Amino acid sequence: MRAMKRWGSIVLWCVSALLIAGLAAETPPEYAAVFTRDAVAADHAEASRVGAEVLAAGGNAADAAAATMLALGVVNPASSGLGGGGFALYYCAKDGSLTFLDFRERAPRAATRTMFEAEGERPEGPASSPSQLGGLAAGVPGEPAGIEALVTRFGKLSLREVIAPALRLAEEGFTVSGALASMGSAFEVQLRKDPVMTTWGLQPGTTLRRPRLARVLRAFAEKGAAVIYGGVIGQEMVTAVQKHGGIMTLQDLYGYRVRTREPLETQAFGYRWVTAPPPSAGGFTMIQSLSILEHAVGPKPADGAPLLHAMAESWKGPFLDRQRYFGDPDQVILPLDEMMAPSRIAKRAELAADGKAHPSSDYDLPVERTRSQVTTPDNAGTSHLCVVDAEGNVASVTTTVNLPFGARFTGGGIVLNDEMDDFASGIGKANAFGLVGGARNLPGPWKRPVSTMSPTIVLQNGKPALCVGASGGSRIVTATQQVAMNVLLHGMNASEAVAAPRIHHQGTPEALRVESVAPLDSALQDALRARGHQIEPIHNVANVQVIQIERSPQRLLRAASDPRKGGRPAGH
Numbered sequence: 001m002r003a004m005k006r007w008g009s010i011v012l013w014c015v016s017a018l019l020i021a022g023l024a025a026e027t028p029p030e031y032a033a034v035f036t037r038d039a040v041a042a043d044h045a046e047a048s049r050v051g052a053e054v055l056a057a058g059g060n061a062a063d064a065a066a067a068t069m070l071a072l073g074v075v076n077p078a079s080s081g082l083g084g085g086g087f088a089l090y091y092c093a094k095d096g097s098l099t100f101l102d103f104r105e106r107a108p109r110a111a112t113r114t115m116f117e118a119e120g121e122r123p124e125g126p127a128s129s130p131s132q133l134g135g136l137a138a139g140v141p142g143e144p145a146g147i148e149a150l151v152t153r154f155g156k157l158s159l160r161e162v163i164a165p166a167l168r169l170a171e172e173g174f175t176v177s178g179a180l181a182s183m184g185s186a187f188e189v190q191l192r193k194d195p196v197m198t199t200w201g202l203q204p205g206t207t208l209r210r211p212r213l214a215r216v217l218r219a220f221a222e223k224g225a226a227v228i229y230g231g232v233i234g235q236e237m238v239t240a241v242q243k244h245g246g247i248m249t250l251q252d253l254y255g256y257r258v259r260t261r262e263p264l265e266t267q268a269f270g271y272r273w274v275t276a277p278p279p280s281a282g283g284f285t286m287i288q289s290l291s292i293l294e295h296a297v298g299p300k301p302a303d304g305a306p307l308l309h310a311m312a313e314s315w316k317g318p319f320l321d322r323q324r325y326f327g328d329p330d331q332v333i334l335p336l337d338e339m340m341a342p343s344r345i346a347k348r349a350e351l352a353a354d355g356k357a358h359p360s361s362d363y364d365l366p367v368e369r370t371r372s373q374v375t376t377p378d379n380a381g382t383s384h385l386c387v388v389d390a391e392g393n394v395a396s397v398t399t400t401v402n403l404p405f406g407a408r409f410t411g412g413g414i415v416l417n418d419e420m421d422d423f424a425s426g427i428g429k430a431n432a433f434g435l436v437g438g439a440r441n442l443p444g445p446w447k448r449p450v451s452t453m454s455p456t457i458v459l460q461n462g463k464p465a466l467c468v469g470a471s472g473g474s475r476i477v478t479a480t481q482q483v484a485m486n487v488l489l490h491g492m493n494a495s496e497a498v499a500a501p502r503i504h505h506q507g508t509p510e511a512l513r514v515e516s517v518a519p520l521d522s523a524l525q526d527a528l529r530a531r532g533h534q535i536e537p538i539h540n541v542a543n544v545q546v547i548q549i550e551r552s553p554q555r556l557l558r559a560a561s562d563p564r565k566g567g568r569p570a571g572h
């Protein structure tokens with residue numbers, strides 16, 4: 001078992017800011033808890049508490065997930081908020097249905113394929129290019145519409161009841177966390193340029209009130225999401241975007257629509273894995289990796305170097321597919337069936353099983369029928385949270401403003417996202433997460449950029465066994481998959497599973513990343529090197545939230561918030 005090892009270190013840039021120091025294995029982990037009735041795992045203790053409060057008030061998993069999202073947007077504006085977007089996967093216990101809500105940001109109507117062409121490579125690190133910082137970086141936010149859809153379609157409470165706790169936090173204030181303070185200091189120079197963010201201070205332990213956001217939340221509670229997609233608030237957002245050189249208009253805001261999509265799923269290792277469809281490439285990466293792995297290592301693989309090696313190999317092919325084939329499914333036809341063809345899986349599995357690290361190009365298998373035409377549009381920082389309620393409903397939600405504090409300006413008190421960086425600036429160019437983009441993911445009018453966000457629910461015998469997902473750019477999917485495998489295949493409980501060291505490979509660059517915050521055992525690293533992997537340390541591989549649902553001998557909900565980011569679950 002890759003048990004939890006040394007923890008140390010601090011924040012880098014990105015969504016994974018945190019303070020982890022000396023978590024010894026015998027210390028009861030503060031980042032985990034066991035409940036019998038309901039549970040919420042978010043990457044901020046206050047947000048989990050809000051979700052649990054809404055459950056106690058008679059809300060279900062949809063209400064609690066929406067309230068938790070709203071609270072996250074207040075207490076951690078570096079990661080998510082009303083100016084961003086996300087995905088929600090919802091399991092309804094009554095009929096066993098699984099619904100995927102896509103409330104990802106989309107490009108303004110005036111977006112063009114060449115709008116970021118002049119950018120060179122976008123180096124990993126603090127944002128500085130027009131797709132990352134300023135008005136052009138901002139996509140049309142989907143979060144308000146997504147929250148409303150979640151509550152009105154699946155919830156039991158009114159929007160007003162669901163918004164109330166976040167409104168209270170914004171009005172009365174909350175304690176600035178160490179993670180937010182670290183992010184604030186990393187981006188201080190940029191935040192100081194915004195009239196709202198410059199007032200925040202962001203010293204750990206101090207109280208922060210957000211009156212401008214409170215005004216928006218009050219209006220949202222009274223009049224619904226339309227109040228943000230128009231009127232005074234919409235106009236303030238558009239004015240701010242345009243002042244910062246952007247092209248978003250009120251028409252873009254009015255025109256925003258949530259999409260309901262069929263989730264992706266596969267059967268692997270005795271479980272039904274249900275996850276995000278395009279425009280996420282993350283869910284696809286996971287289901288292809290799992291299919292390859294099952295071929296390569298058999299149905300009951302032991303944890304250890306052979307599995308880690310095969311896992312690293314299994315990600316190379318789907319990340320190449322992402323580069324070549326992925327784009328907004330409303331504008332590009334994706335050859336999903338062809339990409340998942342058994343012959344392709346078998347070829348990739350054969351390579352993954354031969355014990356040698358292959359260059360990514362070995363996994364390059366163009367599909368036979370590409371159908372690459374682009375169709376006409378039909379008018380069309382990150383946080384993860386999991387909720388399980390007493391009725392057995394499950395919500396797995398990933399929400400984001402992309403890089404920390406998004407485009408680093410506010411409009412109407414709302415932090416605008418920089419999701420436009422998830423488009424390719426040009427064919428073969430990489431984004432902030434080193435993800436190389438292809439033609440299908442060039443920007444275009446009202447197009448959604450390809451994502452890695454992978455909210456996931458895993459079922460066994462028709463019932464949810466695990467709710468899991470992560471924040472952390474391209475590493476979201478590899479982290480989510482590893483934590484799920486730790487629980488389902490390696491017998492770890494939720495807290496052990498999130499704490500265990502993780503690896504990451506995304507094909508480009510040809511490097512197997514290991515965490516410095518949770519170092520992989522050195523003998524395992526040597527064993528991977530011996531197979532030909534170039535090992536490269538990075539600070540951490542994403543931040544995972546998980547709830548494990550045990551049914552026998554009694555119902556137990558084991559919830560854990562990744563100690564890499566400092567959240568804490570709540571529930572009853």
Ligand code: GLY
Pocket residue numbers: 382400401402403419422450451452453473474
């Ligand atoms: N902005 C991160 C993602 O969608 O993958």
